[in-house]
Amino acid sequence: MKRRRDIAQTLAGRHKAAVLVVTVLVGVGLGFGVAHLMAGSIAYWGVVSGPFLITLRVAIPATLIAGITGVASGYVLAKGRFPGRNVLETLGSLPIILPPTVIGFYLLEVLSPGTRVGGFLTRVVGHVFVYNVYGCIIAATVAAFPFCMRAARTAIEGVDPLVEQAARTIGLPNWRVALLVTLPLARRGIAAGLTIGCARALGEYGATLMVGGDIDGKTRTMSLAILDSFTTPERNTMLLILVLMAITAMTGVGLLGRSRA
Amino acid sequence: MTAALEVTVTRHIGEFDLDVAFAVESGISVLFGPSGAGKSLTLALIAGLARPDTGTIAINGDVVTDCAHRLHVSTQERRIGMVFQDGLLLPHRSVLDNVALAVRQASGRRARRAIARSWLERVGAEGFADRRPGSLSGGQRQRVALARALAGDPSLVLLDEPLSALDSPVRRELRALIREVIISSGVPALLVTHDAEEAEELGDVVISFADGRVTGQRIVERPVRPEPPQGPPGSTESA
Numbered sequence: 454m455k456r457r458r459d460i461a462q463t464l465a466g467r468h469k470a471a472v473l474v475v476t477v478l479v480g481v482g483l484g485f486g487v488a489h490l491m492a493g494s495i496a497y498w499g500v501v502s503g504p505f506l507i508t509l510r511v512a513i514p515a516t517l518i519a520g521i522t523g524v525a526s527g528y529v530l531a532k533g534r535f536p537g538r539n540v541l542e543t544l545g546s547l548p549i550i551l552p553p554t555v556i557g558f559y560l561l562e563v564l565s566p567g568t569r570v571g572g573f574l575t576r577v578v579g580h581v582f583v584y585n586v587y588g589c590i591i592a593a594t595v596a597a598f599p600f601c602m603r604a605a606r607t608a609i610e611g612v613d614p615l616v617e618q619a620a621r622t623i624g625l626p627n628w629r630v631a632l633l634v635t636l637p638l639a640r641r642g643i644a645a646g647l648t649i650g651c652a653r654a655l656g657e658y659g660a661t662l663m664v665g666g667d668i669d670g671k672t673r674t675m676s677l678a679i680l681d682s683f684t685t686p687e688r689n690t691m692l693l694i695l696v697l698m699a700i701t702a703m704t705g706v707g708l709l710g711r712s713r714a
Numbered sequence: 715m716t717a718a719l720e721v722t723v724t725r726h727i728g729e730f731d732l733d734v735a736f737a738v739e740s741g742i743s744v745l746f747g748p749s750g751a752g753k754s755l756t757l758a759l760i761a762g763l764a765r766p767d768t769g770t771i772a773i774n775g776d777v778v779t780d781c782a783h784r785l786h787v788s789t790q791e792r793r794i795g796m797v798f799q800d801g802l803l804l805p806h807r808s809v810l811d812n813v814a815l816a817v818r819q820a821s822g823r824r825a826r827r828a829i830a831r832s833w834l835e836r837v838g839a840e841g842f843a844d845r846r847p848g849s850l851s852g853g854q855r856q857r858v859a860l861a862r863a864l865a866g867d868p869s870l871v872l873l874d875e876p877l878s879a880l881d882s883p884v885r886r887e888l889r890a891l892i893r894e895v896i897i898s899s900g901v902p903a904l905l906v907t908h909d910a911e912e913a914e915e916l917g918d919v920v921i922s923f924a925d926g927r928v929t930g931q932r933i934v935e936r937p938v939r940p941e942p943p944q945g946p947p948g949s950t951e952s953a
Binding site for chain 1: 761
């Protein structure tokens with residue numbers, strides 16, 4: 454019986470990515486379906502689809518970037534022994550505490566071609582990062598990053614160091630110990646951080662408005678569009694889609710972090 | 715002839731002072747003494763999991779720690795195998811993966827898994843190769859841990875109280891298995907225990923520890939007996 458259960462668990466693990474994709478697709482489809490039924494027609498599609506797709510274009514890369522940098526930073530903070538660790542964590546956590554408009558202001562200072570830093574950055578990179586989708590992605594990434602970083606640090610610190618030591622005795626180099634032992638064992642906490650980070654990226658409003666503007670068809674995400682259409686019927690559709698997207702994202706990332714051990 | 719292991723180290727931790735010097739030849743050597751005598755700390759120093767304050771450690775003639783010259787070879791490069799009290803297998807990987815990850819002498823995945831399977835057979839654990847460590851009994855986990863320690867073709871195997879968490883019948887069964895597998899592999903081993911019976915049964919040499927010092931060293935007399943028939947040991951444990 455145990456062997457059969459183990460095989461089932463292994464198969465389930467191999468299909469996690471597929472489960473995640475299906476969950477997202479079903480969730481989004483369900484969202485549109487319910488929204489369609491509620492609205493009574495698909496006349497809103499043109500109004501709703503633009504912000505919806507822009508939200509996906511912003512939230513998905515923002516979650517990925519915040520996830521990768523957040524987990525890497527969390528690992529360094531958990532494992533590193535150097536002065537100023539707590540200062541770094543505090544700096545990384547500032548977006549949680551600061552009002553989104555303040556974050557937006559500082560991002561504009563760094564990214565806007567009209568400022569000294571932003572002008573230098575624009576000349577070096579050869580690309581403008583404000584009032585386009587890249588600005589929105591950067592704003593959402595900054596908002597999501599601290600949640601990913603803090604959750605990763607806590608989860609990595611919770612991994613039994615003796616298991617990591619045992620992995621070193623069999624000759625695994627430190628980077629393989631991190632990839633094969635530490636991160637898999639910390640995956641539940643990391644997934645929780647990604648979930649919150651993803652939700653934060655989906656709902657980012659203030660900094661996105663300041664850095665990306667509110668340009669229809671270009672930088673208008675669902676959060677911005679809801680405010681713009683506050684007196685129109687599309688508002689309900691968009692509210693519902695945003696809620697369902699958040700639930701779907703949380704369910705999907707939660708599935709990734711479920712323990713199989 | 716070069717000793718398999720030469721240790722001359724000191725380490726000060728709080729009120730405790732470790733100051734030991736000994737050498738280990740082939741076969742199984744046992745560090746025996748009460749809890750708190752410094753046995754496990756000595757093993758950690760040999761494994762490179764901790765650093766001594768002064769002294770040197772050489773494995774097969776290769777100096778891996780030399781405090782005077784600030785030399786400290788990493789645990790990964792010491793080419794050791796280690797069995798811990800609780801097994802410390804990777805809980806999220808299969809038994810076969812746990813052993814295959816330790817195989818250093820082959821590069822391909824298939825070759826590594828083949829070597830891992832052969833070691834699982836030698837310790838009587840081939841029946842649960844696809845299971846996860848969490849579903850195994852304590853004795854089964856230690857069989858896998860022994861296979862993992864030996865699968866990487868180590869120069870030295872360290873066993874830190876490998877049987878202390880097990881019930882008596884399983885402990886007796888595994889004593890015979892550990893001795894048989896290690897002796898037949900030809901890899902020198904250093905085992906830590908506070909159990910006198912275990913030290914007698916497993917060790918060729920017993921090095922006594924007390925209060926961070928070596929207090930004695932003696933060779934265990936063993937009656938000469940015919941070689942046992944070769945073949946993989948079987949398991950009588952239940953899951």
